[in-house]
Amino acid sequence: MEVIGVRTASLGDATYLVISGDHAIIVDPQRDIGRFEEMLAARAVTLTHVLETHMHNDYISGGRDLAKTTGAELVLPAGSGAGFAFVPAFHREVIAGPGVMTIEPLHTPGHTPAHTCYVISSGDEPKALFSGGSLLVGAAGRSDLLGDEFAHQLAVLQYGSLQRLAALADETGVYPTHGEGSFCTASGAGRTTSTIGAEKAENPLLSISNVEDFVDNQLSGLVPYPSYYQYMGGINRRGPTALAEPNILELGPGEVAGHLDAGGSVLDGRDRDAFAAGHVPGSVGIELGDSFAPWAGWLLDFHSSVVLILGPDDDASAAAVELGRIGLTAAGVMRGVEGWAGQGRPLASYRTASSAELATQLEIEPSTQVLDVRDPLEWKSGHLAGSLHAYVPDLLGGQPTGISRDAPVWVICRTGNRASIAAGLLDGMELDLVVVTKGGVPDLIG
8 A cells, every 4th residue: 555645835734645556545635636636647546535534724625526527435524514425434434445445434523523534454454544633743733723712622622532543553654634834733743744653752742641731732832823714614515616727817017907906916926035126016925935825815805816926937827726725816917017117107115134134233223123023922932122023914904003104114034934925014004114034033032
């Protein structure tokens, strides 16, 4: 039995293809199912089952359509509440898989109430646990995504679920859906996969013997999660559609201006230095990369179509797929801002600096205004004396308290990425910005 992981770095998630002979099972496929169909064709295997561990909060599932196009059985947690046909996975009710494979669902509430893991065996030997958002590498899935009122009880259930999974054979492989980079983790999850034995030895959560200590641990280290999460569960229960091949229209300045005037979103995916040098007023700058889609889903109007501004060599189709995985639609792309400026339309800009330059500035003028836009846990772990704090999403609410327009504001994060995103949100607030795009707070506080 072969397990192939397909990671989506931008969401910190993985889909798994399990192959035995000329048959296959897929676990937690994302919306762009074409890449999985290509893998099946390349391996000349027939897909028999699509397994979903839960109704995902961080992306739109491709499970329903993948099962439909391949003729595979779609298996969902029995209590998922899905409004379309599926095979219900009941706790320990074994499902016959292809060839010598069997699928044993394990009800593991905690990340969601109906969350279900799957143990896939080859013959009589359990080989792999597909743990979704339950047991992760060095961590566990967070339990607050359905609201604070459910978080405590779900954390209690998560404790029991982890104990149940830890009772599996040590050599059982652990293949979580969520990993490093996912906001669905309650703490720092590892990058890849593990085994039950390794997790029992190394995962700190499995060493906690008291349920209330576990709950306190799980609920004390949480950072805010993207606002688009509120829509994912409902879409996945109603029955999402697969992501079509993007057809991105090339747009001119007038069309982009009209889109903005109509209340549409403009997302600039160029690199941070290009955005700083000149960007369309009202656009949000999130450079293409691993955090592109989650930040877009957090900061843009979920119900509005998106116009992209990209560099001449940027892949607009790939950017559209990233957005489409979380339900955003790219309506078109404008290449650069030269055409915009060439028509006499205004550009917004700001100065940039390095963390070393900020250090020099603070030596000269210790009262320099510094705005730290890292998340609350990062801020709590250490920050520059005298700096102000506002996490990037908080800037949607307007100018941070305590900021003066009478002096420059230095904006900083950990690496420069979020400081650049914040700068776009601060547009129009009549602030003199200096954005630290190279380096960040760790360089200045040791």
